[in-house]
Amino acid sequence: MTTTVEHVMARAPYSSTRAGNLAGTWQLIRLALRRDRIVLPIWLLVLALTPAGTVGAYEQIYRTQAEREALTASMGENPSIALLYGPAFDLSTAGGFTAWRFGTLLPLFLALVCVFTMTRHTRQEEDTGRQELLSSTVLGRYAALTASVVVCSVFGLTAGLLTAGALIGAGLPATGSLALGLGFAAVTWVFTGVAAISAQLAEYSRTANGIASAVLGVTFAFRALGDAAGDVSWLSWLSPIGWSTQVRPFADERFWVLLIPLAVAIALTAVAYLLQPRRDIGMGLLPTSLGPAGAAPRLRTPFALASRLHRGVLIGWLTGFAVMAVLFGGMAAGIGDLVGTSEQARQMFERMGGSDAIVEAFLAAMANSFGMVATLYAVQAALRMRAEETAVRVEPLLATGVGRLRWLTGHLVFVLLGSGLLLAVAGVGMGLAHGLRVDDVGGQVPAVLAACIAQLPAVWLVAGAAVALFGLAPKLTNAVWAVAAVFLLISMFGPALNLDQAVLDVSPFQHIPKLPGEELTVAPLVWLSAIAVALIGAGMVAFRRRDIG
Numbered sequence: 001m002t003t004t005v006e007h008v009m010a011r012a013p014y015s016s017t018r019a020g021n022l023a024g025t026w027q028l029i030r031l032a033l034r035r036d037r038i039v040l041p042i043w044l045l046v047l048a049l050t051p052a053g054t055v056g057a058y059e060q061i062y063r064t065q066a067e068r069e070a071l072t073a074s075m076g077e078n079p080s081i082a083l084l085y086g087p088a089f090d091l092s093t094a095g096g097f098t099a100w101r102f103g104t105l106l107p108l109f110l111a112l113v114c115v116f117t118m119t120r121h122t123r124q125e126e127d128t129g130r131q132e133l134l135s136s137t138v139l140g141r142y143a144a145l146t147a148s149v150v151v152c153s154v155f156g157l158t159a160g161l162l163t164a165g166a167l168i169g170a171g172l173p174a175t176g177s178l179a180l181g182l183g184f185a186a187v188t189w190v191f192t193g194v195a196a197i198s199a200q201l202a203e204y205s206r207t208a209n210g211i212a213s214a215v216l217g218v219t220f221a222f223r224a225l226g227d228a229a230g231d232v233s234w235l236s237w238l239s240p241i242g243w244s245t246q247v248r249p250f251a252d253e254r255f256w257v258l259l260i261p262l263a264v265a266i267a268l269t270a271v272a273y274l275l276q277p278r279r280d281i282g283m284g285l286l287p288t289s290l291g292p293a294g295a296a297p298r299l300r301t302p303f304a305l306a307s308r309l310h311r312g313v314l315i316g317w318l319t320g321f322a323v324m325a326v327l328f329g330g331m332a333a334g335i336g337d338l339v340g341t342s343e344q345a346r347q348m349f350e351r352m353g354g355s356d357a358i359v360e361a362f363l364a365a366m367a368n369s370f371g372m373v374a375t376l377y378a379v380q381a382a383l384r385m386r387a388e389e390t391a392v393r394v395e396p397l398l399a400t401g402v403g404r405l406r407w408l409t410g411h412l413v414f415v416l417l418g419s420g421l422l423l424a425v426a427g428v429g430m431g432l433a434h435g436l437r438v439d440d441v442g443g444q445v446p447a448v449l450a451a452c453i454a455q456l457p458a459v460w461l462v463a464g465a466a467v468a469l470f471g472l473a474p475k476l477t478n479a480v481w482a483v484a485a486v487f488l489l490i491s492m493f494g495p496a497l498n499l500d501q502a503v504l505d506v507s508p509f510q511h512i513p514k515l516p517g518e519e520l521t522v523a524p525l526v527w528l529s530a531i532a533v534a535l536i537g538a539g540m541v542a543f544r545r546r547d548i549g
Helices: 002-011 025-035 039-049 051-061 065-076 079-085 094-102 105-121 123-128 130-135 143-169 174-201 205-228 230-238 240-246 255-278 302-332 335-339 343-353 358-390 394-398 404-438 441-453 456-472 474-493 522-545
Strands: none
Touching: 025 105, 025 143, 039 051, 039 105, 039 143, 039 474, 051 094, 051 143, 079 205, 094 174, 105 123, 105 143, 105 174, 105 205, 105 240, 105 474, 123 130, 123 205, 123 358, 143 174, 143 255, 174 205, 174 240, 174 255, 205 230, 205 240, 205 302, 205 358, 230 240, 240 255, 302 358, 302 404, 358 394, 358 404, 358 441, 358 456, 358 474, 394 404, 404 441, 404 456, 404 522, 456 474, 456 522
């Protein structure tokens, strides 16, 4: 990275006639694209091309018009399904089904990519001191922010157009395909603006990511509640993801809705530009409280340091898990009545959850979903170790009496046990809410808790991959996001795409027993745990021997 920064400095404009607020923007765009030349293309291909695979699967599963109309009738009035996938405007066509199946989840992933990318090239650059180094040249005041906005905006537009092109190539109408793709792009533009503002407010990159991710979570919840509850349907109009679905791809498209996220994105970005001159490089607008001059004895250990670094993020994740667990648990009891006699809906849930009982299938599917989301926390927590190293905060610490493995273990506690705590909260919350509705708290809480805890080996396997990369190939540590994305997308969309079982088996989440409802099989959990232990062990051994930095 030092060589790359020096190259950018050498190419930066020094002429006073060329200097300005945007001087050096093109060089920073090239630097960002060079740094993300692997991760962003992978996200583009995986996320943008996934919907096109649904077209053939839909036509194979729902062959007759009567089956397709029955699917629309059963799902269109189902608030529980709308909570997850949004409103089902028209499921009688392959395009309408594709827009419904991917219209809320894929924009969520695309928005997260833009949030992390924006923070990585703005706030994180200030954390590491590289931005100050570059700013010592004639780099313009707004160059870094502009470069990041351009990269994220182009990524979102490319993802949208690639999605539309893939759907058109699969035989779907061009108008609906373009509406779906532009809806995806509009969501990314809005959260590019959100992340740009959070980068000005927060002093540290993890805080900036947390603020932007919290806004994304709240708006997704608005969309979910608005789509599921008719009396508060206006809530979905407060969410950018809700705006994307209200474009109604393949169902009498309403392109005028796209003006709303476009205007909001422009306004948010403008606010970020107004806020940037009001702070110094490396500082945030939100005040950071100063700690005491001397640390208490309980804070003078590597584990205490790791606790200070991870606790805020973990508390935020725990809060989100608790809220969503209670929400999903409360609606589980009504799933059977809402689905009714629709064989198509039953087959869909059975493919998601692997159980004949529709309520148990729903709980199993939700437990699996919580496991996949917990994986994102585990990866984020594991990457904190690399962030500490690149910020040159690990080397001075290890120059004292702190050993490498002792420092590493402090972080691994939050990676492994933190993800376990998230799943425990999800299991207890979902089981308690469901148990109260069916008057069986004593039976439901243990069953749902076991279903959530069963996801841990798969979560730890992905975390183990992050630790292994951190030790063996530290420069490639961020590539674990691509690994996690592949696993999650296979598990989330593979059944709907009718992928071969060999492809589905690539994801560790496909080997987790679908509890409650299925018999507990210990063997898959054992070998998934063994692989996770081997990966973590390899990473620890390699980290002990390699150079720091």
